[in-house]
Structure formats: structure tokens, C-alpha cells
Amino acid sequence: MKIEKVVKTRKVRVPTKTEVLNDCSLLRILPKRWQKNKIVIAAVTSLLAISMTSCDSGNIKIAPVFKHGVGSSYSGGMSGGPMPINEDEAKKIIIKEANLLGLKLVNKEIKIDQVSVPTTSIVLESSAKLWKISRYDNAKFKLKKPASFNLDLESDNGTVGIEYVSMSDYYDWSVPEENASTASSSKPLKAAEVLVQDGFKNAKSDKVKAIGVFYDPSEEKSVEMLKEQVADFVKWLKGQGLI
Amino acid sequence: MTRETAFKVIEGCSEYDSVGIIFFGGEPLLCKDLIKEIIDYSKKIDCVFNFKMTTNGLLLDDETISFCKENHIIVSLSIDGIKSAHDKHRKDFDGQPTYDKVVKVAGKLLLAMPYSTAMMTVNPDTVEYYCDSVKYLFELGFHYLICTLNYQADWNEKDMKVLKSEYEKLAKLYINWTEEEEKFYFSPFDAKISSHIMGEEYCKERCQLGKKQISVSPGGGLYPCIQFVNRSEYLIGNVETGIEKSLQSQLYEKNSKEAETCTDCAIRKRCNHNCGCINIAATGNINKVSPVVCHNEQIILPIADSIAENLYKKRNGMFIQKQYNEMYSFISLIEDNSEANK
Numbered sequence: 001m002k003i004e005k006v007v008k009t010r011k012v013r014v015p016t017k018t019e020v021l022n023d024c025s026l027l028r029i030l031p032k033r034w035q036k037n038k039i040v041i042a043a044v045t046s047l048l049a050i051s052m053t054s055c056d057s058g059n060i061k062i063a064p065v066f067k068h069g070v071g072s073s074y075s076g077g078m079s080g081g082p083m084p085i086n087e088d089e090a091k092k093i094i095i096k097e098a099n100l101l102g103l104k105l106v107n108k109e110i111k112i113d114q115v116s117v118p119t120t121s122i123v124l125e126s127s128a129k130l131w132k133i134s135r136y137d138n139a140k141f142k143l144k145k146p147a148s149f150n151l152d153l154e155s156d157n158g159t160v161g162i163e164y165v166s167m168s169d170y171y172d173w174s175v176p177e178e179n180a181s182t183a184s185s186s187k188p189l190k191a192a193e194v195l196v197q198d199g200f201k202n203a204k205s206d207k208v209k210a211i212g213v214f215y216d217p218s219e220e221k222s223v224e225m226l227k228e229q230v231a232d233f234v235k236w237l238k239g240q241g242l243i
Numbered sequence: 244m245t246r247e248t249a250f251k252v253i254e255g256c257s258e259y260d261s262v263g264i265i266f267f268g269g270e271p272l273l274c275k276d277l278i279k280e281i282i283d284y285s286k287k288i289d290c291v292f293n294f295k296m297t298t299n300g301l302l303l304d305d306e307t308i309s310f311c312k313e314n315h316i317i318v319s320l321s322i323d324g325i326k327s328a329h330d331k332h333r334k335d336f337d338g339q340p341t342y343d344k345v346v347k348v349a350g351k352l353l354l355a356m357p358y359s360t361a362m363m364t365v366n367p368d369t370v371e372y373y374c375d376s377v378k379y380l381f382e383l384g385f386h387y388l389i390c391t392l393n394y395q396a397d398w399n400e401k402d403m404k405v406l407k408s409e410y411e412k413l414a415k416l417y418i419n420w421t422e423e424e425e426k427f428y429f430s431p432f433d434a435k436i437s438s439h440i441m442g443e444e445y446c447k448e449r450c451q452l453g454k455k456q457i458s459v460s461p462g463g464g465l466y467p468c469i470q471f472v473n474r475s476e477y478l479i480g481n482v483e484t485g486i487e488k489s490l491q492s493q494l495y496e497k498n499s500k501e502a503e504t505c506t507d508c509a510i511r512k513r514c515n516h517n518c519g520c521i522n523i524a525a526t527g528n529i530n531k532v533s534p535v536v537c538h539n540e541q542i543i544l545p546i547a548d549s550i551a552e553n554l555y556k557k558r559n560g561m562f563i564q565k566q567y568n569e570m571y572s573f574i575s576l577i578e579d580n581s582e583a584n585k
Contacts, residue, residue, distance in 0.1 A: 001400060001534035005508040006541060014551045016442045020567045027568060031424045031560035034574070039581040043574050064558070236558040 025064040025196055032241055060112075061210045061240060062200045066232035068225035069217020071189020082220050084167040091153060093223060094162060094214065097230040103243055104156040112161065112205040115149035117173050118142070118194040143198055144173075151211065158207045160237065165192040165215040188215040210242050244274065244461040249281050251482040252459055253288055261291035266316075267458075267469060272302035282314050295319060297362060300348040301335060312355045319360040319389070320349055324376020328369040346383070353384035361385035366393045367402040373409035377429065378416060386427040394525035398535045407542045414546050421554055424561045426575055435547035438513035440566050445513065452498040452519045452529075457486065467494055468520040477523075494519075494529075502532050514540040 020026050034040045085093070095105045119142045151161035165188040173191065192215040200211060212233040217225035237243045256262040264285075266278055278296070285292045294316040303318070311318050322345050323329040330340035352359050361380045365373055373390075380388060392398075392406075410431075417432050438445045458466045460473055463482040471477040479494060480486040498519040505516045515521055516532045525533035554562035564571050 001398070001403070001538055003504040003532060003534050003537045004541070005505070006510045009509045009544075012439045012548045012551065014439060014548070014555045017440050017444070017567055018442060026558075026563055029558050029560045029563050031564060033424050034560070034564070034578065037578055037581055040574060040578045043577045044570075232556065232558070235556065239558045239560065 025062065028061070029064075029236075029239070035241075060200070060203050060205060060208055061242065062196050062203075063210065063212045063233050063236045065189065065192045065196050065213055065215065066229045066236075067189065068228040068232075069189070069215070069219045069222060071192070071215045071218055072187040082218060082222060084216050084218065085222050085226060087152065087164065087166045087168060090164045090166060090214070090216070090226060093226055094153060094164065094230050097227045098162075098234060101231060101234040103160065103234050103237065105153050105160075105162065106156055108154055109150040109152060110154035110158060110161050110205075110208060111148055111150050112200075112203050112208055112211075113148050114146045114202040114204045116143035116146050116199045116201070117149065118191050118199055119144055119173060143194070146202060149203075151208075154208075159209040160242070161205075161208045161211045163192075163195065163211065163213045165189075165195065165213065167216055167218075188218065191215070210237060210240065212237075244277065244459075244463075246277060246280060248459075248461070248463040248482055249277060250284055251463065253281060253285050255482065255485065256285075256290045256292070257288050259290055261293065263293040263295065266294070266296040268297075270299055270302065271296055272298050272307065275302065275307060279310065282316070293317075297321065299333065299341070300345045300352070301341060303348045303352065305351065308352055308355045317358065317360065318352060318356060319362045320345070320352060320385075321362045321364070322346075322349060322380065322385075323363050323365075323369060325372055325379045328372040328376045331369050332364070332366060349383055349385070357384065358387060359385065360387040360389055363388060363390040364393050365390060365406075366396050367398050370402055370405050370409060373406070374412040374416065377413060381420070381425075381427065386425070388428065389430045391430075392535065392539060394521055394533055394535050398538075403535075403538050403542065406539070407546075410543055410546045414550050417550055418553055421559055421561050421565075422557075426561075426565075431543060432547045432550055435513065435543055436551045436566060438544075439548065439551065452495055467491070470520040470524045474523075498529050500530060502530050504532055504537075510540060510544055513544060516540070 015026070030041075030044065034044065091107055095107060098105045151163045153162040153164075154160065167188060170188050170191055192213045196213050203211070214226060214229045214233070216222065217229075219225060234243070252264075256264075264281075271278060282294065285294075294314065295318075296311070296316055297319045299321045303320075308318075310316075321333070323331075323333060326342045329342040329345065333341045333345070335341050335344075349361075363376060363380065369376075377388060377390065413429070413432070417429060420427055452467045456468065457479070458469045458472050459482065460466060464473070464478050465480040465482070465486055466472045466474070466477055467479060477494065479490040498517065501511070502516060505511050505514075508514070508516075511517075515536055519529035521536060522529050522531055522533065525536060551562075551566075564574070568574070
């Protein structure tokens with residue numbers, strides 16, 4: 001046998017520790033055996049106080065954002081990007097896919113309280129100044145005051161709620177940075193992440209036990225990618241013992 | 244090792260807040276009384292000691308198990324799995340196979356100390372039993388499994404094919420156990436999964452030749468690792484005069500040098516090619532990488548990555564906590580204690 005160099009490796013689709021510690025939502029997922037043990041739960045809560053509390057949402061479990069698709073787009077000017085999936089279209093896709101996977105969803109909104117919607121930013125620039133958009137990639141969205149919020153879909157028994165962050169949501173929640181322009185950028189993935197990490201932190205509901213947040217993938221294969229988000233969410237629900 | 248030499252080592256630890264000491268051999272229990280004296284003496288020294296011992300188990304009687312338990316000595320038992328695998332290479336002084344004796348001891352050990360480790364060595368002529376052996380040891384009660392290939396053995400392409408197929412079976416086992424929320428550590432996969440999850444940190448934590456750990460020979464010579472003991476060219480000091488920092492640094496620098504065979508290799512940051520201890524054992528040169536190491540790494544990495552992707556995609560709680568939560572071991576211990584107190 002001889003030593004043979006490896007020329008190329010494929011990307012491992014698992015986050016690194018640094019990525020997880022920057023987004024603590026994943027650490028909320030506990031083994032079932034821990035969930036059943038009050039002493040362990042107390043230990044987890046106190047030992048991970050900093051990271052856990054920032055993601056805690058009381059009795060509602062918030063699924064992490066399952067990333068399939070870049071979830072950001074640039075439109076207007078000379079650019080022609082992929083067509084967004086609008087709310088109605090997305091709801092149909094989500095319901096159909098979830099039903100196939102064993103999660104019965106109905107096209108009915110469900111209200112939850114104490115939700116802080118992110119104030120998204122639409123960066124309006126002339127198409128000649130596209131570079132400026134990148135300045136906003138790491139900008140932190142501010143949160144609006146907590147208020148009632150209607151999730152887009154609910155499960156047939158009302159215990160699971162779904163929010164789809166569409167381009168129109170993104171625009172509805174936005175405060176334009178500049179006026180007078182022909183081009184804009186939007187980042188529904190980022191808005192979805194802020195919702196999961198902070199927006200639902202104090203969310204309250206008598207009925208809803210789990211929330212999934214999906215986003216417009218904003219890619220050529222957006223429909224497939226949205227289906228993958230649904231599939232991952234259903235797996236997560238099963239892993240949590242919620243369905 | 245004389246009592247004086249051993250005590251000198253213990254005294255030398257006083258300049259540190261905490262030190263881990265591993266008794267290894269040969270067979271450390273041939274010096275059972277000395278070990279007891281060392282443990283007693285360590286209680287007089289201002290340093291927190293964590294003791295471990297690697298043993299073949301043949302002299303591990305009830306009294307010694309009780310002593311280890313009372314003194315919190317973590318025991319690693321050399322056991323190669325099922326009878327067909329273990330008895331191929333593990334013989335006693337008279338050349339008799341040791342499986343029956345060791346399995347009996349393992350049962351007693353695990354009853355007294357459930358966190359004991361199984362140290363399993365895989366040889367070309369036992370590789371076909373790899374998966375069965377791991378499964379067997381787990382069912383026996385070992386949940387901490389350190390499994391290594393015997394890099395000094397004569398491996399060939401055919402053996403590596405068998406190894407690959409065993410890793411694939413083990414991958415299914417690993418996923419099943421994790422989904423069943425079993426707590427375990429299986430070193431070949433866990434180390435490789437960690438090599439991705441830890442990123443750059445993993446590179447820093449790899450072979451720290453002579454920096455974090457030293458080995459003391461019976462005569463009191465200090466060596467960078469167990470594999471180097473009694474190779475005079477790697478002597479970096481002795482218990483009388485301590486470590487010679489310049490020799491230690493030289494060796495570390497030499498080991499840090501990327502082997503020419505591996506520059507530009509896409510997996511070099513996740514591979515064990517720069518482990519001087521493995522290299523010296525496999526090729527006799529700390530900078531010369533064995534093709535067995537290379538082939539093993541190329542086989543195991545994609546399998547370990549698939550395991551991680553599978554469990555991450557399912558958002559498996561046990562996988563996530565084990566891999567990402569720095570408090571996992573501690574929380575796990577709290578859980579075990581709470582279960583024991585029920």
C-alpha cells in the first residue's frame with residue numbers, strides 16, 4: 001500500500017461548534033431521557049443559562065431554521081433573480097409535503113401572543129452600487145414591541161404552528177434604508193433566524209406546543225428546497241416526540 | 244520502577260494544580276504494592292491527581308478493584324472483543340489464551356466501576372470481528388470504547404476492504420445506539436466527527452508530543468509519549484533534573500513539520516498523519532506516515548461524516564448534546580447519579 005493524497009473532499013453538512021454556539025437554538029434539542037428527568041433539566045437550565053435562556057420560549061418548542069436555500073435575494077435594476085414563492089403557493093406546498101410525511105396541517109392561521117417581529121431592512125440602492133448591500137449582511141435586525149401574531153398554518157389539532165417568511169412578510173416588516181432607487185435586497189432567511197432566536201422568545205399560547213419557521217429559499221430550485229425544510233421540520237418534531 | 248523514582252515523579256507534580264497519572268506497562272499490576280504506595284504518597288502532595296491504569300486484567304482481583312474504586316483510579320481494560328478476536332493475540336505468560344479470565348474480570352470491574360474503558364486493538368487477522376467485538380463489549384457493559392488499529396501489523400489491501408465493510412456495519416450500530424439514546428464513546432467515529440465539529444481547535448488538540456503528557460520509564464527517564472520509552476534519541480529529561488525544555492521544544496517542532504507525503508492533502512487537518520506516537524509505532528520515524536494510517540483515514544472519514552449528517556439531519560438530541568454541549572459529560576453524570584438515587 002502507498003500513501004495517496006486526497007485531492008478534494010465534499011462539504012460536511014453538519015455545523016461546527018463555533019456555528020452552533022453562535023446560534024444556540026440547536027442546543028435546546030435535548031435527548032428524551034433528559035427531558036423526563038427533572039434533575040437533569042434543572043442542571044441543563046442552570047449550566048447553560050446564558051445560551052439556553054436566549055432561546056427559551058417557555059412551554060413552546062421552537063424548531064431551528066432548517067437551511068435549504070440562500071434565503072436572500074436582490075431584485076430590480078438590471079438583475080433578474082429567481083421568482084419568489086408567495087404566501088399562498090408556499091402554504092399549499094408546505095401542507096402537501098407535511099401531509100405526505102405524516103403531519104396534518106390545515107390552511108388556517110393561529111394566534112400566539114408576545115411575539116416580537118424583526119424590523120427588517122430593505123437596502124435600496126442604485127444597481128450600480130450593488131457592493132453596498134454587503135454592508136448589511138451582518139446587520140442585526142431590531143425587534144418590534146411584543147404583540148399578537150398570526151402564524152400562517154396550524155396542525156389539525158392546533159398544537160403545531162407554522163410561519164413561512166415570504167418576501168412579502170419581509171417587506172411588510174421592513175423600514176427602507178434609503179429611498180429613490182430601482183434595486184433592493186431582502187433576506188428572509190435572516191428574518192426567519194431572528195424570529196426563531198429572539199422573536200418567539202417570550203411567545204405564549206395555550207394550545208401551540210411547537211413552531212416551525214420556514215423561509216423563501218430564493219433559488220432556482222426553491223420548491224424542492226422548501227419541501228426539504230418541511231421534511232427536516234417533521235423529523236425534528238418526531239425527534240422531540242411531538243408527533 | 245523503584246519507589247524512589249516513583250515518589251520523585253509525584254513530588255515533581257507539586258508545581259501543578261492538577262496532574263493526571265496513568266499507570267501502564269507491560270503490566271502495571273505486577274507492581275501492585277508500588278501503585279498503592281504511590282497513591283498513598285500522592286495524598287501528601289499539594290496537587291489534585293487523577294489516576295488511570297491500563298491493565299490486561301489478569302491480576303485484577305476483587306481487592307484491587309475495590310482499591311481502584313476507593314481511590315478513583317479509572318481502569319482501562321485491554322480486551323479485544325469476542326473470544327475469536329481476543330484469544331488470537333492476548334495470551335498469558337504460559338501462552339494460554341486469556342479471554343475467559345478477562346471476561347470474568349470485566350464483569351466484576353464494570354459492576355464496581357461502570358465508567359471503565361475497554362481498550363481494543365484490531366489486527367489484520369481480527370478485523371473481520373471488529374463490529375461483532377464492539378457490539379459484544381457494549382453489551383458486556385463497556386460504554387467507553389477506545390479502539391485502535393495495530394499499525395505495526397502487516398495490513399494489506401484486502402484487509403482494508405474488510406475494515407471498510409466493518410466500519411460500515413459499525414456506522415449503523417452507532418446510529419442505532421444514538422437513536423436509542425444510549426450513552427457511549429466509540430473513539431474511531433467520535434474522534435473523526437469531532438475533527439469536523441471542532442474545526443481549527445481539533446488541529447491544535449491533536450498530537451501535543453511531550454507538551455501535555457510525558458511518559459516516565461522504569462529508570463526515571465522522561466519521554467514524550469509511551470511509544471518512545473527507552474528510545475534514547477527521544478529522551479527529554481529525567482526525574483532528577485526534570486524536563487529539558489530545549490529538547491522538548493526541538494521534538495515538538497520536528498513533529499509539527501508536515502510530512503512531505505501529506506502536504507496539500509485535502510484531509511490533512513482531520514487526519515492523524517502528524518501524530519508522532521502513531522508514526523513512531525508504525526514506521527519507526529516520527530515524520531514518516533504509514534500507508535495504513537493514510538488508508539484508514541480515507542476510509543473512516545466519509546463514514547464518520549455520514550453518521551454525523553444522518554443524526555444532525557434528524558436533530559437527534561443525544562448527538563447534538565454529545566457533540567456540541569461542553570457540559571455533556573457533567574450533565575450525563577448528574578443524570579446517572581439521579582437515576583442511581585431513585
